Amino acid sequence: MVTLDSIALAIVSGIANGMLLFLAAVGLTLIFGVLDVLNFAHGSLYMLGAYFTYFLVSDGGLLASLPGSFWLALVVAPLLVALVGVVMERFIIRPVYDQDHEFQLLLTFGLVLVIDNGARILWGTDFRSVSPPGLIDFQINLLGSGYPFYNVFLIIVGALAALTMWLVFERTRVGKIVRASSQDRGMANALGVNVPLVFTGTFLLGSLLAGLGGALAAPYQSIQPTMGESIIIESFIIVVIGGLGSFGGAFAGALLIGVVNSLAFLYLPSLQPVIPFLLVAVVLLTRPAGLFGKEVAA
Amino acid sequence: MSSHRRRDVLKGAGAIGVGAMTSLAGCAGNQGNGGSGTISVGHLAALSGPFATIGNPSRDGADLAAKQINNSDSDIEIDVTHADTESSPETGVTKARELVQQENIDVLMGFGSSSVAKAVSEFANTQDTLMVTTIAQTPDITTSGCNRVTFRTASNLDQLTTALAQTTDEMTDGTRIAGILPDYTFGQQTWEVYQREMENLGAEVVNETFPSFGQGDYQNEIQETLNADPDIVYTSMWAGDLITFIQQANGFDFFEQIPDFVAGSGAITDVSRSLGSDMQEMIAVDRYFFQYPDTENNQQFVDAWQSEYDEIPVNVGQETYAGVYGVLEAANASGGTSTDDLISGLEGLEWQAPEGTKTMRAADHQAIDDNIWTGRVGPVDDLDFYGFTEMLPVDGASVTPEPDCDL
Amino acid sequence: MSILTVDDIHTYYGQSHVLHGVSLDIESGESVALLGRNGAGKTTTLRSILGMTPPREGEITFKGEPIDGLEPYQIARRGIGIVPEERRVFPELTVGDNIDVVMDDDGEWSKDRVYDVFPALREHQDQLGGQLSGGQQQMLTIARALVTDPDLLLLDEPSEGLAPNIVADLKSLLSDVLDTGITVLLTEQNTEFAFDLAERAYILSKGDVAWRGDIETLQESDDVIGKYLSVGAVEVD
Numbered sequence: 024m025v026t027l028d029s030i031a032l033a034i035v036s037g038i039a040n041g042m043l044l045f046l047a048a049v050g051l052t053l054i055f056g057v058l059d060v061l062n063f064a065h066g067s068l069y070m071l072g073a074y075f076t077y078f079l080v081s082d083g084g085l086l087a088s089l090p091g092s093f094w095l096a097l098v099v100a101p102l103l104v105a106l107v108g109v110v111m112e113r114f115i116i117r118p119v120y121d122q123d124h125e126f127q128l129l130l131t132f133g134l135v136l137v138i139d140n141g142a143r144i145l146w147g148t149d150f151r152s153v154s155p156p157g158l159i160d161f162q163i164n165l166l167g168s169g170y171p172f173y174n175v176f177l178i179i180v181g182a183l184a185a186l187t188m189w190l191v192f193e194r195t196r197v198g199k200i201v202r203a204s205s206q207d208r209g210m211a212n213a214l215g216v217n218v219p220l221v222f223t224g225t226f227l228l229g230s231l232l233a234g235l236g237g238a239l240a241a242p243y244q245s246i247q248p249t250m251g252e253s254i255i256i257e258s259f260i261i262v263v264i265g266g267l268g269s270f271g272g273a274f275a276g277a278l279l280i281g282v283v284n285s286l287a288f289l290y291l292p293s294l295q296p297v298i299p300f301l302l303v304a305v306v307l308l309t310r311p312a313g314l315f316g317k318e319v320a321a
Numbered sequence: 322m323s324s325h326r327r328r329d330v331l332k333g334a335g336a337i338g339v340g341a342m343t344s345l346a347g348c349a350g351n352q353g354n355g356g357s358g359t360i361s362v363g364h365l366a367a368l369s370g371p372f373a374t375i376g377n378p379s380r381d382g383a384d385l386a387a388k389q390i391n392n393s394d395s396d397i398e399i400d401v402t403h404a405d406t407e408s409s410p411e412t413g414v415t416k417a418r419e420l421v422q423q424e425n426i427d428v429l430m431g432f433g434s435s436s437v438a439k440a441v442s443e444f445a446n447t448q449d450t451l452m453v454t455t456i457a458q459t460p461d462i463t464t465s466g467c468n469r470v471t472f473r474t475a476s477n478l479d480q481l482t483t484a485l486a487q488t489t490d491e492m493t494d495g496t497r498i499a500g501i502l503p504d505y506t507f508g509q510q511t512w513e514v515y516q517r518e519m520e521n522l523g524a525e526v527v528n529e530t531f532p533s534f535g536q537g538d539y540q541n542e543i544q545e546t547l548n549a550d551p552d553i554v555y556t557s558m559w560a561g562d563l564i565t566f567i568q569q570a571n572g573f574d575f576f577e578q579i580p581d582f583v584a585g586s587g588a589i590t591d592v593s594r595s596l597g598s599d600m601q602e603m604i605a606v607d608r609y610f611f612q613y614p615d616t617e618n619n620q621q622f623v624d625a626w627q628s629e630y631d632e633i634p635v636n637v638g639q640e641t642y643a644g645v646y647g648v649l650e651a652a653n654a655s656g657g658t659s660t661d662d663l664i665s666g667l668e669g670l671e672w673q674a675p676e677g678t679k680t681m682r683a684a685d686h687q688a689i690d691d692n693i694w695t696g697r698v699g700p701v702d703d704l705d706f707y708g709f710t711e712m713l714p715v716d717g718a719s720v721t722p723e724p725d726c727d728l
Numbered sequence: 729m730s731i732l733t734v735d736d737i738h739t740y741y742g743q744s745h746v747l748h749g750v751s752l753d754i755e756s757g758e759s760v761a762l763l764g765r766n767g768a769g770k771t772t773t774l775r776s777i778l779g780m781t782p783p784r785e786g787e788i789t790f791k792g793e794p795i796d797g798l799e800p801y802q803i804a805r806r807g808i809g810i811v812p813e814e815r816r817v818f819p820e821l822t823v824g825d826n827i828d829v830v831m832d833d834d835g836e837w838s839k840d841r842v843y844d845v846f847p848a849l850r851e852h853q854d855q856l857g858g859q860l861s862g863g864q865q866q867m868l869t870i871a872r873a874l875v876t877d878p879d880l881l882l883l884d885e886p887s888e889g890l891a892p893n894i895v896a897d898l899k900s901l902l903s904d905v906l907d908t909g910i911t912v913l914l915t916e917q918n919t920e921f922a923f924d925l926a927e928r929a930y931i932l933s934k935g936d937v938a939w940r941g942d943i944e945t946l947q948e949s950d951d952v953i954g955k956y957l958s959v960g961a962v963e964v965d
Contacts, residue, residue, distance in 0.1 A: 029548065036540035043538075140369070148373040150561045150595040152568060162574060168547075171572025174540065196828060203818045203829045210816045213778050214830040215804035215876050244537055245564035245595065249371045253535050288541040296504070296533045 025289050028166045033285040035165065039174035041281025042181025043243070046236030048258035048265075049188070049273040050229025056268030057205040057225040060116060060127050064134035066255025067142075068104050068230050072237020073246045074142060075100035077151045080241075093156035093242070101234035108230025112223055120222075135251070142248040155242040177239060184232065185274050192270060201225060205268065260299045264306045266316025275314055360648060360658050361400040362387070363420035364641070365413060365441065366431040366456065368405040371535060374560050374591060375433035376405070378638035379456055383430065385629055385638075386645035397652050399645060402426060408433070410440035417441045421448050427658060428453055428648055431641060435459030435506055442471040451663050455644035456637050458587060459510060463687040467726035470660065472667050472686040474644040474679060475608060476693055479722060481587045482511050482557075484715035485606040486518030488695035491713060492604055493581045495552020499528035501542055501566070503558050511557035511585050519555075527551050532558070532566075539566045543573050554579050559586030564595050576601045589698060590635045593707040600707040602699040609636040609676045610694055610709055622675035634675075643674030647681070647688075685726035690717035730789075731756040731880055731911050732777070737786030739769075739776045746772045747783065748935040752913075754880070759912040761926035761943070763919065763957055768932040770915035771813055774882045777913075778810055779803045791879065809878030813885050815865045817872070819858030823849055826857050826868055827875050835877025842871035845904060863894035867901065874905070881905075883914035887921045899924055919957055923947055931956045 051065045079086045079096040086092040086099065115134065119127050154160075159176050162169035192198035204211045204221045212218040236254075244250065261280055265272025280299055287295045294301075306313060364383045366376035380403050387399040402424055404416035413432075420426045429445055429452045432438035438457035445452035446468040454462060454471065458478035462471055498519055502508035508531065516526055528549035530542045543566075546554055558566055563584065576582060584592075584605040593600050611623050611633045622642070626634040634642075651666030652658045668683035677691035692714035699710040732754040739747040747769050754760050762770050775781040777788055779800040788795050795803050804810070818826050827839055827849075843850035846867040852860060857868060866886060873881055886902065887895045895918070902925055906912060916922035922929065922943075929946050931939040939952050946952060 029544070032544055033541055036538075036544070040538040040540065143369065143373070148377055150374060150564050150591065152564055152595050152597070152599060154597070154599050155568075155572070160572075162572070168544070169574055171569075173572050199821060199825050200829045203821055203826075206818045206820050207816055209780065209800075210812060210818070211829070212800040213780055213804055213810045213812070214872065215801050215832070216830065217801050219799070243565075243568060245561035245568070247371060247374075247561050253537065284538075285541055288545075292531070 028168075029289065030286070031166055032168065032170070033289055034282055035170070035178075036174065037282035037285030038278060039177045039281070040284070041278040042177050043236055043240055044254075044257055044261055044281060045181050045274055045277035046184060046232050046239065047254045048261040048277055049185075049270065050231075050233045051255075051258045052262040052265065052268055052273040053225055053270060054229045055262070056270070057201060057208075058112075058116075058120070058222050059208075060120070061124065061131070062116070062229075063128060063131040063255060064111065064138060064251075065229070065233055066251030066253075066258065067135050067138040068108055068233040068251070069237040069240070069254050070139070070142065070246075070248065070251035071107060072100050072104045072234035073153075073241045073244075073250060074146060074151070074237075075103050075234070076238040076241040077153050077246050080153055081151070091156070091158075093153070094158075096241075097235070097238050100238040101231045104234025104237065105227045105231040108226050108233075109223060111230075112226035116226075117219070117222070135255075139248050139251060146248065148248065151246040153241040153246070173242065177243070180235075180239060184235070188270065257299070260303055262313075263303055264313060266313025269313065269315035272313050272315030279314075358396060358658075359398040359400050360428060360652060360663075361402065361424065361426040362428045362430050362645065362648070363417065363424065363426035364401055364403045364431045365406050365416055365420070365429060365437075366403075366433045367408040367437075368403065370408055371561060372408045372433050375456060375588075375637050376431070378635050379431050379433065379641040381626075381630055382455075382634070382638035382641035382643075383645055385626060386642045388629075389625065390645070390649055395649065397649060397658065399649065401645075406432075406434070406437050408437065410434075410436050413437035413441050414444045417444055418448075421445075421450050427451065427660070428663065430644055430648070431455055432457045433637070435461070438462055439466055442466065442468065445470050449660055451648075451660050451667075453644050453648060453667075455641040459506065463685045464725045467685055467728060469664065469728055472647075472681065472688075474647045474681070474688045475640040476587075476690050476717060477687060478507070478511050478587070479514055480690075480717060480720045481606045481608065481693060482514040482585055483518050483720040484693040484695050484717075485583065485585050485604070486515050486522065487715055487720070488606070488713050489519065489553060489555075489581070489583050489604055490522045490524075492697060492711075493553055495580055496524045497527045497549075497551045498524050498553040498555055499546050499549050499551035500526065500530070501539075501546060501554065501556040501558065502529065502531050503562065504531040504533045508557050512555070515555050515557075515585060519553075524553070532562075535562065537565060539569050540573075542566075543570050543575055547573065547575065547578055551579065553581045553583055555583045555585060557585040559584075559588055560591060563592050567592070567596060567601055568599060571599060571601070584698075588636050590633070590706075593698065597706060600698075602697065602707075602710075604696070605698045606693065606695045607636055607709075608694070609634075609639040611635075611639075612708060613694055613712055613714070614677055614692065616677075618673060619675040639675050643672075643676070643679060646674065647672055647679065682721075682724065684724035684728070686728075687721070687724075689721050693717050693720065729756060730754065731791060732913070733787075733789040734773070734777065735787045735789070737773075737776055737783035737788065739772050739781055739783040741772075741781065746935050747776065749786070750776075750932065750935070750937055751786075752930055752937070754911060754913055756879070756911055757909050758928060759906050759914070759926045761922040761929040762913060762915040762932065763922060763929055764915075764932035764938075765956070766917070768956075769935040770932055771884055772935075773932065774810070774884050774913070774915060777803075777882065778808060804876060804878075807877070807879035809873035809876045809881045811866075811869045811873045811881065811883045811886060813888065815862070815869050817857035817860070817865050817868050819856065821857055822854050823857060823860070823868055824853040826872055830872055831875045832877040835875060837874040837877060839875065842874055845874075845901060846871050862890055863898065866890060866894075866898060870902070870905070878910070880911045880913065883912060885915055885917060887916065887918045895921060919953070 047069045076096045080092045086095045261276035265276030287298045366379045368376045383401050387401045390399045406413035432454045433456045435457045442462050452471045454473040460477050460479045502512045582603040587608045589605045589607045650672040651663045655662040655666030670681045680689045696709045696713045697711040701708040734752040736749045776783045
């Protein structure tokens with residue numbers, strides 16, 4: 024029996040899940056938009072974000088004895104992931120900027136194998152989990168039902184991250200320089216924009232957000248070396264729906280997948296697993312460049 | 322050369338030393354697997370990917386058993402080779418073929434995933450190679466899909482789930498049940514059995530949802546289940562999915578609202594250890610929980626495991642360990658190591674596993690455990706993770722259906 | 729004194745050898761045209777100077793220092809501004825942002841100053857670059873190059889694809905820019921446009937310098953014009 028309340032709750036749940044997907048996917052689309060590299064290893068960065076959080080806050084972890092360790096980890100873990108991202112960009116991906124996309128895909132796919140298996144060897148295949156921080160481990164009343172505040176917190180953080188990024192890209196000079204580089208990197212370079220630095224910075228930002236997504240997922244999902252593999256598939260779906268390289272597209276795509284999944288649960292549960300792929304098919308048939316993509320490169 | 326004569330030769334060779342024996346056995350390998358003093362076990366399980374949480378302990382169980390046997394005065398040595406099925410039936414069969422045709426192994430063992438187990442079982446039958454399933458729970462390989470070479474040394478999902486339904490009935494008063502089932506064969510088959518048994522005991526199903534494997538977000542399943550207001554919620558989700566589910570359900574105070582939560586995967590230790598204080602009380606079936614039974618045999622096994630791997634053993638580790646010993650006992654019983662010897666040795670075999678006596682029913686090659694471990698999971702004094710606060714072992718024979726197999 | 733010296737450069741696109749030893753010498757403050765038919769190597773010469781297609785042999789010196797092997801942005805920051813072929817404004821940025829992103833804040837050209845030279849840009853400052861007309865886009869690329877505060881301005885076919893009346897406007901605007909004393913190297917198919925703006929010319933043919941001299945001399949050399957510049961013929965590399 025589907026009531027209005029249950030629809031509303033499903034939508035809220037879809038948005039909460041969508042925000043986590045957004046944080047994972049936005050770096051993928053940013054890096055593609057600016058660097059023109061499709062980074063398969065982006066999901067692995069998300070996985071690292073979750074593991075770093077676990078190792079920072081679990082018993083014996085670096086931050087475990089500090090008050091508010093989860094909150095510190097929410098800052099430190101993404102920074103560590105960003106560091107990994109910068110090293111990845113500088114030393115592994117940079118040498119292949121001028122190579123074919125196939126070559127880049129093979130390379131970043133190789134990175135997935137190295138990072139995921141590295142995690143497996145270093146940390147084992149046991150599942151890990153992180154307790155939600157006490158401060159936000161409570162419920163709010165949503166349409167007469169108890170609803171976890173942590174999920175509301177996910178919505179807040181995701182929305183803040185999206186808003187901050189939007190402001191940076193629309194209002195700041197640095198953001199505009201990044202956009203100029205993504206529109207015509209050769210021209211930006213020829214006009215004095217340090218494009219290699221823009222690339223590294225973009226990779227850093229994308230990795231930071233993936234790390235933040237992973238850190239936020241730590242109290243929400245079990246942590247295992249393969250968690251990057253499932254998130255990268257969802258991320259690809261989102262950025263294809265939203266339009267490869269489009270920041271707004273990643274946001275819309277993530278929320279769309281989250282909410283449509285949720286509504287499908289109510290109305291078409293048997294179709295739910297294939298709904299994201301159906302959405303991709305519909306979008307590609309009607310708007311091949313994605314919801315927010317440019318139809319033809321300017 | 323008959324297997325018995327080969328064995329005599331090797332007994333004589335024993336005087337020369339183990340090294341010489343091994344090399345002799347190596348030579349003999351090409352001439353078929355009859356009668357050598359070494360049984361080579363090809364252990365196949367998912368050693369990578371999300372199912373590696375099953376495959377790795379299984380590997381450790383096989384290794385520990387082989388090490389103990391080879392260090393003992395047993396006439397028969399066990400040689401274990403591992404291969405990664407990557408949870409794929411195709412890869413499983415490919416690896417099995419390599420092991421059988423190139424490595425000349427005598428026994429295929431392991432199999433975490435039911436689909437891999439089914440595929441390899443068919444392949445093993447064509448190769449006349451013994452296949453011992455120690456993990457996969459699907460009834461199919463010992464019922465409709467049974468064959469001469471395929472054995473299972475662990476309880477299957479029919480036995481485990483029936484036992485769990487009985488215990489649920491014993492421990493709870495409610496009659497309204499809801500299911501949250503992983504959307505693939507294992508989830509559907511467990512639910513079929515649990516639902517049937519519970520309905521026979523007078524319960525009614527008020528809701529069922531089928532999240533997909535590795536779904537990552539269960540808010541909708543949680544809300545829908547809460548809305549149905551059940552007395553009992555049953556799930557056969559396991560490992561990472563069950564952990565994620567419990568984490569998210571905690572946020573909804575799900576377990577405060579549901580009188581009884583029942584976990585039917587047959588594996589609870591890994592979930593309990595990962596979740597720590599976020600774990601919840603529940604009724605569960607576990608194929609093996611290291612504190613049970615309180616026997617010397619089990620204690621020795623737990624000690625050996627801890628000194629070898631510096632952690633406590635989990636169920637699949639014990640099952641594969643027991644599987645290796647089952648094969649050894651079969652060889653001892655029949656006096657040979659050819660496929661026929663091992664099959665005849667296994668049929669009707671009774672042997673001791675850490676968890677108790679296992680009996681291999683000849684009619685369908687399905688083992689019957691003395692005890693199926695069911696009970697209430699919660700915080701226990703001497704552990705830093707949840708264990709059984711109340712153990713209600715169910716006699717395996719009482720929950721084993723009549724054989725349904727045409728060998 | 730020389731602001732830019734290009735000494736015997738050889739530039740390739742992959743296996744294709746495009747420039748066969750081009751040499752140029754530009755004095756500070758002069759305005760020089762680089763002429764020749766399509767495919768003669770004009771654009772490649774500009775790309776070589778800016779490091780966008782680095783030469784494999786030869787040397788390029790700017791303000792007395794070698795700039796070979798530097799990244800384009802490093803060369804640009806030393807004082808070379810580019811107005812590229814086919815305009816290439818940043819289509820999704822506004823006119824104002826197109827200028828802001830490359831602005832040298834300490835340079836001689838402020839945003840107001842370029843708006844004074846190109847009033848149409850001020851009028852459309854909040855419009856996206858991609859929505860401007862061709863003439864406006866060309867003004868924007870010139871303004872964009874100026875705000876990087878260049879000592880040398882490279883203009884690649886500035887009149888290409890523009891209507892005649894727009895070309896005339898552009899010419900008068902560019903001569904205002906030239907009056908500021910900036911050094912200019914421009915390539916052109918439109919010889920009349922080049923003759924009006926430049927003092928000296930190099931003519932490229934098949935990737936090498938075929939002729940060099942004053943514009944006045946060139947204007948009187950019908951044979952040179954006929955051989956290297958006449959309209960309608962396209963050089964085949």
